[in-house]
Amino acid sequence: MKKILIFVFLISFSVIQTAYAHPLLIDSDPAQSSNVSTGTNKVIIYFSEAVEQSYSYIKVFDNNGEQIDNKDTNYFKDETALIVTTKPLQVGVYTVSTQVLSKVDGHLVPYSFVFGVGDVSLPMREQPQITESIYFPEAGARFPGLVGQVVVLGSVISSLLIWRSIQKKKLIGDDLSSLQKFYHGKFSSVIRVGLFLVFASNILMLVVQTIRLQVPAINVIQTSFGSVWMVRMILTVALLGIWFVFESKSGISHKKQALLLGLSLALIGTTSVIGHGAATEQTIAIIIDYVHNLLASVWIGGVIFFAFVLMPSFSKLDGSKKELLTLTTIPKFSSMILLGLGILIVTGPTLLWFIEDDVVLLSQSPYGFFIIAKIIIGASMIGLGGYNQFRIQKTAEKNLEGENITVHKKLQKSLRVEAILGILLLGSVALLANTSLPSGQFQQTTAQQDDYVFRTIEFTADSMFEVSIDPLASGSNIISVSALDIDGNALSNLEDVKVKVSNPQRNIAPIEVTMKKAGDLTKYEGDLTFGFSGNWNVEVEAIRSQGTNQGMSFSVFVKPRLYQLKTDVVEYAFPINDTAPLYPVFDGKDTLWISDTSKPRLWKFTLSEKEFKSYEFEGKTSVFLKLGEDGRVWFTDTPESKIGYFDPKTEKFRIIPLPFKSIPVSLEMDLDGNVWIALADKHMLLKYEPESEQFQEYKTPTEPSGPIALKRDDEGKIWFAESQGGKLGVIDPRSGEIQEFMPDEPLKEPFTLYMDGDQNLWTSEHTGLSIVKFNPFLKTFEKIPVSDPNALPFGLAEDKYDNVWIAQHIVDNLGVYDPHKDDFVEVAIPSLGTFTQFITADDSGNIWFVEQRGKKLGNVIISEIPSIGTAKEHAPIRIRYSDLMGPFMTAGIVATSLFFVKSVRDKRRLDSLIE
Template sequence: MKKILPVLVLLFAFTVPLAYAHPLIIDSNPKASTNVGAGITQITIHYSEPVDLRFSDIKVIDSSGKQIDNKDTNYLQGDEKALVVTTAPLQNGIYTVTTKVLSKIDGHLPEYAFVFGVGNVELPAQPKQTLQQEIYFPEAAARFPGLVGQVIVLGAAVAILLVWRGARNRKWFKENAEFQKFFHSKFSTLTGIGLFAVFASNIMMLIVQTVRLKASASDVLNTAFGTVWEIRMGITVILLAVWFLLENKTAGSTRKQFLVLGLSLALIGTTTAIGHGAASEQFSAVVIDYAHNLIASIWIGGVIFFGYILLPSFTKLEDSKKELASLLMIPRFSSVILVALGIVIITGPTLLWLIDDDVVQLSQSYYGWLIIGKIAIGSAMVALGGYNQFKIQKPAQSSLDSGIKVYEKLRKSLRTEAMLGIALLGLVALLTNSSLPASQAEQTQLQIPDGFKTFVYSENLKFTLDVNPLKKGTNTISVSVFDLDGNTPKDITELKAKISNPQKNIAPIELPLTKKEDRYEGTVTIGFSGKWEIELNAIRKDNPNESVTLSVLVKPRLSELKTG
């Protein structure tokens, strides 16, 4: 067993559930930190999860700080994961795009910003996200009491049914009226504290959300988050009613505790519904995330039950019975904890594999530091569990008459472990209200020009140009042509493309294009970084030919830069 504990500590490091915590930007047009041709009239952004249009928007700001979009943010072709806003045809200059979106999954309201240029302009550095943008401290503070409360309630119910149920019929427990009364009082008080903590947390969550959205409580309740909140509050109220009904009755009644257990399991489900697993939109991730919440309740809630309800009740027993009872309960709780850790060891790496396995990325983010803190606290809890079993139980069990004070040592150890468990839940609250490194990486990737996509209008046509990967060497070019109604003109017989670099006196070079369905494709070799011009000419049979010229700024990659 001593050899198993270090392995459990190591494997605990891989059990943190990972999923997208907020609707991060996965694509945009124009892309961040890129230059496009003049005349574009819309900005589109694609997100990782559905957003609520009523509380989401895109703003386009010019270099003077004036908002110049048409304030008509809408879903892109009905897609709840993409937004579009229109503008007047943009002229040469630097533009900043800001976006604020409400997640339909977890109720978070992240804000992002990026810059792009129209024409040959030098772009400033991309604005960096702040700590407050990556970790939502008010939401974490509001949800923390609820996490602690539901862990206390569910942990106590599970401990009653799995651990205490088999021991409570012993004669020196059952026939000791003072013990029974004190145990019930402790149980009722602590579960009541847990339920009121959940209730208060629900209220705080609603208040924080109304402040974030700058909306009324009724408007917030009409969102997807509001629906989950109403279910959670309903379950909380029912649990409080059950608690009031059971306050003057026997706390250990099996049927009553099964009722509390069922309601508590549903309460845990509401946490999962607005958590990381749900945001990933993977059913398996949701199931595993729920399992993690359940295991945390059994583990941490069981420790709190043992340290703050059961163990203090042993003071009503004779000294010899108090020591014996303490000794009796250690292996019972340890067996439950080992099963819980075994499930965590299986589900943790599975969820990690489903969502994100970039350890380097984790280590370089705030999220990673929070995980390290969680690992440290979890490892300390596992170590204390081992201490209880091997340094307290084993010596006392081998020599029952040795006079070793099991109760006092166990009381200090369990209370320390319970405090560590509550601190761990604090980190969980921060983790569930922070951006994953995956989202931070996506934001960083948006800052690196990787391809060029834009459109420009001639008198009667719209030309859409896509160049990838837009760097020195071979690039693919794709061109689509539409009329002003968005239809493909039937009379285009040929599309010609030429590339030139007037600054380096490179004359226009014709690019062969091949028609594939409704677009024209080809390749272009770019010899060096700098400003290139691409000319597109549509040869038409029934109408005059039309042409446009676009400027493309090819920037050097970091790997291409040399020193010395």
């Protein structure tokens, strides 16, 4: 029998998937109330859990209310994100409406939000509109099932623990047979009511889901939620079958009750794995939820068992027997309930901590209101239990030697009221299970604002300063400074803290910030305004009444979030169609030079005049370009195994054949003016000395390596990327020494290199769907995935805000990564089929890209959307969940322990008096 129970229990859990309570909208691209560039052609929405794609959609509406998406909602990357495509969007405000079906709990959740394309006014950033946060039909359908499963499980456990000991009482005497028969009838009736409630609930759940989805019931059953429903229905039918078997008999054996117990335990498991405990995706939370449901069933189901099975059974006994047996049962039952309550006091708050530990957020949400209602009802039930022990039981004990003992009638009334309260408590549980979590109502706002708090600790000889700037953005900020001694204690004799900010690059003199004490003796806060993005100096000075004042300064880079960028994309068509432009370089002044893979030709584009001019040479093609310090434009003629340069001053070419047949790709200049060439097929670097016109070979340690990209650092060393070896390498031009570096797994076709201001080396994994940052000092790699699974990351460039822009080859979007905030977005290219591979930046920090197949030159003009918000209010006093729940749990455990001991002593005392 034990093996059968274990098998049933494990099977019921193995077919049920864990999931969040509702699929919360956690992010979107475009984001809520954000402005994106014209040409955007898709909407991606990310959810907190897997959704059913067949019953979910994303719709996009324009200003006129017309649906303008392509009606092709599909999964994006995995089952937690959806994507819909649109035609390239023009300037305007667009509304997104989405509805998703949870893959497990079956809730159908709608959201809506707006975004803007181009320079349009939008409402303040608010959370997406949710048309429903409490699912009343689902709650109504599941409520009978909760009551029914609690009745069945609580009655079976109470029968095994309480009824067995009652039957041994000598007090019953010759009435045992008739009492057992009547008890069996009552027990069977209560189990029947519970099981039919569960069965009816299952049917109602299917009906509600059918109406919600507006599909036949068979379609609902085929969803992931349907599999959970099927398990629940199978368990219910099995329980009904067992009930039909023992209902026709005069009694039920302990083995059959154990089978009922096992199936009932599995039944409540179906509730736990689709409840809010699973929202954390932590097994421990699901286990705690299950234990909580189990003990709640013991409590409420036990009360119903006592009220509607035991008490009517006792009423069939003679007057004194009925009263005495009722009296001895009170401490037995109380000890069982108190043991469960002691654990419930721990599991309840612990489970809530896993789900949502923000007390303020809970207090402002319907979920929190239902929690409070649940606590009030539960406290009322506990109060009635105390009344039963201290009033009814205690009074009866005093009159035990006399004949006037009235326990049964009083207790029966009290238990029925307590049972009604228990059913009301289960009603609040049904509403809780079908109410959006507080985080679901505020999640999107948090995800989109993504406020970044800058924190630093700066030291002087005798002190240190803990500084935070929130949110470190142009506009209003809050600066917080704590002045401490070198050991981290309060700085002695501290009178005041002064803060000044300045921007020497823009000739902005130091501006003093008004600081006020905040909280303790060491902490000061003030409102700080950065007028624009850029590098700002912050000076901090601690004023002391005695001793030397302490001061220091540091620099911060203020920049907009990616969603605050305004990106205007302008395209310039090449004057002829017979061209295949590829590689752009900027001369630092007013000119872009562009290679042409279709002809032996270079293109010149002047930024001020917006005009193209071509220059042809004898050869086959130009591929990669590099500007020399003298202004010469160096290039590779890869098919001809040649390099060459164009002198803009004389407008003449010089072609230089390589010493052997090879595939020259990338070019770089060292500090001595020598030209370095990556030979992809020879697995070597070639150095060309213009003065001596001599070549020198440097073999890479790895073969095959396929060096394909070159970049010089500030020390003059030449870095290279090995497309075949999957490594990064560096060579010292003077010594010829080569080093190679590789992450745990080889890089997947690194095709380009660029060095940021901190001398981190960046490369793109062309087939690895990521860009990679390599720290040459720490020798560490950091991989950042791109958002589009179809992208092939290629050329990289840095804009005016230190964001990394990525050409994505076969995808008509440019990727943008913010390394400071670890954020990623895409900017659409207006044209289709562009085949963009390489990009560069001009002296204004704007991005230029070449559309090889589109035969266009693109320019992304980047600016910051003015912030109309103000600094966040000073943080209010936060009520920590642990501070609130800690004393409550401690007091509850102590109280239930004391009352449990009292109940055990009462039981032993009454058992000795009443045999």
